[in-house]
Amino acid sequence: MTDHAYSTDYDAIVIGGGPAGLQATLTLARVHRRVLMLDSGRYRNDPASHMHNVVAHDGTPPADFRKLAREQVAAYPTATTWEDTVVAVRPEGEGYAVELDDPDGTVLTARGLVLATGVRDVLPAVPGLAELWGDRVVHCPFCHGHEFAGQPVAVLGTVPAGHLPAILAPVVSHTTVLTDGAAPVPTAASTTRTERVTGLHPSGTGVRVTFVTGPDLEVAGVYVSTTLEQTTPFAEQLGLRTLPSGCVEVDVMGRTSLPRAHAAGDMAHVAALPMPMSSVISAAASGAMAAGSLVAALL
Numbered sequence: 001m002t003d004h005a006y007s008t009d010y011d012a013i014v015i016g017g018g019p020a021g022l023q024a025t026l027t028l029a030r031v032h033r034r035v036l037m038l039d040s041g042r043y044r045n046d047p048a049s050h051m052h053n054v055v056a057h058d059g060t061p062p063a064d065f066r067k068l069a070r071e072q073v074a075a076y077p078t079a080t081t082w083e084d085t086v087v088a089v090r091p092e093g094e095g096y097a098v099e100l101d102d103p104d105g106t107v108l109t110a111r112g113l114v115l116a117t118g119v120r121d122v123l124p125a126v127p128g129l130a131e132l133w134g135d136r137v138v139h140c141p142f143c144h145g146h147e148f149a150g151q152p153v154a155v156l157g158t159v160p161a162g163h164l165p166a167i168l169a170p171v172v173s174h175t176t177v178l179t180d181g182a183a184p185v186p187t188a189a190s191t192t193r194t195e196r197v198t199g200l201h202p203s204g205t206g207v208r209v210t211f212v213t214g215p216d217l218e219v220a221g222v223y224v225s226t227t228l229e230q231t232t233p234f235a236e237q238l239g240l241r242t243l244p245s246g247c248v249e250v251d252v253m254g255r256t257s258l259p260r261a262h263a264a265g266d267m268a269h270v271a272a273l274p275m276p277m278s279s280v281i282s283a284a285a286s287g288a289m290a291a292g293s294l295v296a297a298l299l
Contacts, residue, residue, distance in 0.1 A: 008095050008109040010034045012294055015086050015098065015234065016116030018043050019280045020265030022069040023287035024114040029076035031295055036108065037073070038098070040085045042231070044118045044266060045280075047134025053142045054280045065280070089113065089234045096261065112260035112294045115234055116287060119247065119266045119276070121226035124156060126180075128200040129224070136207050137200065137222045140278065141167045144221065148172050151220035154209060156197065158185045159225045165190035168223075176217060178209065193217070228275070230267060245275045254290025260297045262290035 014025045017039025028035040045051070045062050052058055057065055073079050088099040096113050100106040121139070123130055129137055138144035141164060152174040155164045165175040165187045175190040184192045195211040200222060202208075209217040228246045235242060241249045241257040248268040250256055256263050264286040269276040276282070 008093075008111050010036045010108065010110040011298060012036075012112045012114060012291070013038065013096070013098050013108060013110040014114040014116060014291075015089070015232075016118060016265065016267075017041070017066065017070075017081070017083075018045075018116060018118055018265060018283060019065075019069075020118075020283040020287035020290075021114070021116035022066065022073065023284040024116060024264055024291035025079055025081070026069070026073050026076075027288045027291035028114075028295065029073060029079035032076075032078045033295060033298070034078050035080070036110070037079070037081045038084050038086055038100070039081060041083055044121065044231075044278075045134075048143075049135055051280055052144065052146070057280070086232070086234070089115075089237055091238070091258070112298055113262065114254075114287070114290050114294060115248070115256075115261065115263040115267060116265045116283075116290075117230070117232040117234060117267055119228040120231050122229055123226055124180075124224055126156070126197055126200060129156075129222075132200055132202060132207060132222070136202070136205075136220075137224060139224055139226055141171070141223070143279065145171050148220045151206070152176065152218075153221050153223065154178050154207075154217060154219045155190070155223045156180065157225055158182050160223055161185045161187050161190075164223050172220075176219065178217075178222075228266075235263075235267070243269070243271060245269070247276055250290070252289075253293035254286060255293060255297075260294060262294045262297075264290040 011033040012035045014021045014037040025037040085101040087101045095111040098108045153172045154176045156178045161177040177192045179194045181196045198210045206220045235248045243249050248263045250268045254262045265283040266276045
């Protein structure tokens with residue numbers, strides 16, 4: 001294969017510099033494809049001080065993980081990384097055009113895309129919750145579970161109450177389900193409080209929950225469910241098929257509904273799953289798959 005027959009700037013542009021985008025870029029670089037990774041510098045796990053459940057990186061700060069990954073990607077001569085924000089993506093010719101948010105309105109072209117732009121967590125509208133999000137208010141017991149070992153926790157909302165108390169039972173000392181005014185849900189290994197929650201407040205290294213009536217509740221952490229939104233408008237701009245979760249539909253190879261436009265990480269998942277498997281490991285694995293299948297599509 002030679003590159004000289006193609007008029008595009010790159011074989012592939014990877015949009016997003018989190019675990020999925022970094023792994024996709026590394027995978028493309030390993031087979032000497034001309035790849036550009038565009039990193040906006042904003043990440044879903046920005047509020048978290050440490051990553052967990054990541055083999056060889058358990059407890060590593062996310063910024064340290066990204067720094068090491070970018071250093072390793074930089075060792076490959078066909079890989080380039082820019083810290084730039086993309087504002088628009090569109091099909092152009094047999095490839096894609098990517099417009100940057102800069103004064104010159106720079107437009108880059110590529111034969112293929114890997115979208116790894118992630119999703120945004122829309123949090124419950126409870127005063128004080130957003131300020132504690134990421135370490136004391138969390139959503140995943142695999143990413144944040146052991147850190148609360150032997151301490152009491154709360155689960156806010158009836159949606160996560162169905163499974164979280166049982167998952168956490170061997171880890172924490174007790175789980176209290178906060179229905180926030182909704183009818184109680186039968187749960188195992190927990191107690192229930194149905195009063196309206198008026199706020200979450202930092203308390204030592206934990207959280208103090210206040211209610212419309214009744215005593216405050218002191219816990220080490222609070223689990224919540226979030227609603228997912230696409231971080232960028234690119235799926236809509238490209239007209240990609242999406243799922244009820246709000247994520248882009250991909251097949252097992254990371255392929256979207258457009259040719260040579262692949263997607264990885266939390267922004268996409270297969271239709272058989274109700275939501276993305278949100279973890280650093282899953283994101284990186286999907287990045288490798290999306291990039292590898294893009295290489296095949298470009299042949």
